[in-house]
Each structure stands twice: as structure tokens, then as C-alpha cells.
Amino acid sequence: MTLEIGIILPTSTPDPAKPILGDARAAARLAEASGLDSVWSTDHLVASAPILDSTVVLATAAAATDRIRIGYGVMLLALRPVAWAAKQIATLQYVSGDRLILGVGTGNPAHGDVGWRAAGASFAERGRRTDEALSLLPDLVAGRPVVLPDGTEVALAPGATMPPVLVAGDAERARRRAAAYAEGWVAIGLEPSEIGAHVAELSALAAEYGRPPLTVTVVAPPLATDPGQAAEQLSAYAEAGAARVVLALPGPEWQAGYEFAAKIKEQL
Template sequence: MNLPSFGVDESAGIADHARAAEQAGLESIWVGDHLIPVKPFLDSTLVLSTAAAVTHRVKLGFGVMVLPLRPVAWAAKQVATLQHLSGDRVLLGVGSGGPVHGEAAWRAVGVPFAERGARTDAALEVLPDLIAGKPSRIGDEEITLSPGATVPPVLIGGGGGGAVMRRAAQYGDEWYPAFSAPELIAEWSARVAELAAGYGRPAPRLTVGVSVGLGELPAPLIDAQVRGLTEYGLGEEEARATLILGSPSQAAERFAELSAAGAHRIIAMPFGPDRLRQTELLGETARLVAA
């Protein structure tokens, strides 16, 4: 599930949410990555470092690191460090960023917004070797980062566009198109597998994200979540259809549909006001799915 990494959660801190997710039996916890979004947002690497310090088993996911906002050597150093601190529990989602939060962050770090795709590809060419501590060339400089670390699984984030599919096929161990409907998953999986074969690579597995509100939630809260999803390019009807609502047993049925369509991992993005309670209900859902 996604951690509440934005603003201040009055009910619990990041450490509490991370421990609760591990105790609930969830596979992994995830955090988004933004520099200047609409809402206040904590730094993803520090959030995951905090989570690593208070947990032992649960995996730690970037969902996703906006790679071109950072010099690639610094990104690799942060990931390698987190691997050492966590005992190799990192899941490295990366993406090129999008227009939803505007261009202020890009101007702030001196990166042209229009170059983000090309810079992402260039970073992915060297990122695994940098993390591993192997000699790597960046521009005219050959560098080696030390200590090297185990290269984590790389998930390429983004929707079903051609550039993202190509990037997932060329560089990804997994593809992470958030807010995916079951009917699209099978189609997209086949297409990215075909592209990967063209690069002589195995087909990336598919991780999907879903917006989840379990238990009894007021209609205005659900409507607000639908409006929020439309900011990411979904139509209102499509956004409402992607929500997973109701009881853990109802959610388990929806998760099973996504799994049957080809999803390897499902990342729940809770939006209920009591996030710790949502974690408990997600743990119950996960046990039902496993059974």
C-alpha cells in the first residue's frame, strides 16, 4: 500500500504506518515522489529510510521516483544506501514525471520539462551499474560509486503510451501503469511482452495501482477521490469504475480479477480518513486473496 507521505497525518506518523503495514502482512509499502506538487509532500527517500528503520520484512517501494529531477549519480547513491540500510528490500519504481503538477519543479532544478523523457532513458542506461558499484560513464566522466549494492527490481511507471511501453520493455523488470482497468491489463501485457522480445529481454511483470476505500465511507469523500483521479487523465466514469470500495471480501474479488488479468502485484492507495483502519482492512483483504 501507499504510505501517507504528504502533509501531516494527525493520527499516526510514517513509522507507525510502516509498522502497521508490516504487522498486517502486506508485501510492500510505497511512496510517491514529488518536489513541488499541489499538496505538501515529504521526500520519498527519507520516508522510506524511516520505514526501513522500524520494519524488518516489508519491501520498500518508490512509486515512482521522478528520475530526471535528480542527477543520476545522486539517485543511484540514494538507492544503494537504502539497499544497505534496509537489507535489500527496495523496489525501485522510476518514471519521467508528467504535467499534473505543472513545470515549477523542473524550473527549480534547471531541467527542461520537454527533455524529461530523454533524460529518463539516459539515466536508465547507467543507473543499474552505478547502484552496483561498477564503472559507469556519465558524460565525459567515468565514475564508480562505493559501496555498491544489490540492484533492486526496476519498475517503469506510466500509462499505456508508446514511449512508456517501450521504456518498460527496454529497461524494466516490471511495468507499473497506475489506475489500470482489468480489460486493459491483458492487452497491455501482451503488447509490452512483444516489445521486450524485440530487445531480447523477458516480458516485464505487471504491477498495478488502485485507489481503495474500504468500509463505510461517506459519498462526498468518494466523489472527491473521483475528482482527484480525473486530474491524472481519467474520465469521471472511468475514475469511478477503477475505485475499489466496500468490504474486504468485495475488495478481494476485485483484486482477484486484476490478478486473473495478469497483475503480478497490486498497490493499494487508500483514501479513507482513518489510514490505520484502512491498513487493517487491507491486511484482511490480502488474507482473503491468498486463501
């Protein structure tokens, strides 16, 4: 089984003391030149550390490259009015030549609710609003008429190809959301030994909705620091059923992370 390798763009960090804010254009170009399959931007309005706007970052990455896929990793869909989110998604599809992957999540509680309050969005209802938005997105992105929850009828133009959707989250509710609305599920730090059970569960859930089996994407897989050993670990992910891994950056020197990913890619 072929394993796609993506990498996070230098646009945010889990550690406020070590912000990873680099040149998104240079990073995207380097990822493409290294043969990687995708680049990803994290998303929030106010996180626990500095963070750039994901849509602007992905538009920059798209403009700087020709082949590589660009992905929300992941978009907090309920943080935005759904029609506005659909406009951003459709426009990114248009300017990138249909290279977008739409990762969707409900947000890590570790960031708190300040960003949600600042956006005028409900933190408590983010799960329900995410489900609601996912049900409307395909028609909105395609430019078909849609009746919004408040009764407003809208058709966005120009329409675009709906990108593949990946739903993130470790809870059973997130996996059920993925089965209902998405082509894939995203987990953080999953070990190869844990993938098989999730693949079986996702297939069963998707069957309940009359949908095909879901792909599995693992973000920030725990890897050895030696490229050869890391490549062997990634082969184990592929054998276990993962379709993609997205590598996180080890620190502010983002170039080192990209060079490491390139060495792994060469050995797979």
C-alpha cells in the same frame, strides 16, 4: 497466480485540501504486521499538495521494519543528477537489506514544472533524461566505473545490488521504456479487463529488446468498499495477469486504509 499487495505510505495526497501526512514508521510497522507485501512513497520536489521526501521516508520505513519491501512509487529519476540518484538507491538497498523496489516515472504534468525548475532540471527533456539515467543506473548502483554524459568518470562506493525496476506511465513510450530497461510496468487505475492486452503488448516489446516478459503492477485499482467484494476483485486482477496491486489511501485517516488492506489480505 499469487498477487502481491502493497500500500502507499501517508506522505502525500492528490487533494491539497486533505493532506495525508502521517507517521511513516507506524504505517510501515502496521503494514508489515498485517502481512502486506510492500509500502510505497510518492516522489516530487514541489507537487500540487504537501509531500515528504521519498528517500527519507523509505529509509524510515526500512529502519522500522524487517521483512516488508519498500518502493519508490515512483521516483522522478530525471529530477536528480543520475549519480546522486544512484547513491540514494544503493544506500537504501544497503540499509534495508536489499528490500528496495525502484519505481520510475517522468512526472504528472498536473503538478506543473515548478519543482523541475527549482531543481535545475529540464521538464521538457525529462523523458530523454530518464532513458539516459536508466541506462547508467545498473553500473552506478553496482559500483562499477561509469562515464557520465558530461564526460566525468565515476565509481560509487560501496556498490549494492541493483533493485528491480518498474517503469510507470500509460503512454506507449512509457511501456517501451519499461520493456527496454525494467522488470515491470506500472499503471494507475487499470481494470482487470484491460490487463490482458497490455500483458501481450509488453511481452512483444520486451522480446524486441531480447528481454523476458514484464510484470504488471496496478496502483489505486478501483475497488468496492466491502472487503469481501474487494478481495474478489483482486482475485480477478491476479487471474488477468497482474503481479501486484498498490492500494491508495482513501483520506487523511490513513489507518483506516491500512485496516481495509489487511482485511482484504486475510480473504485472498
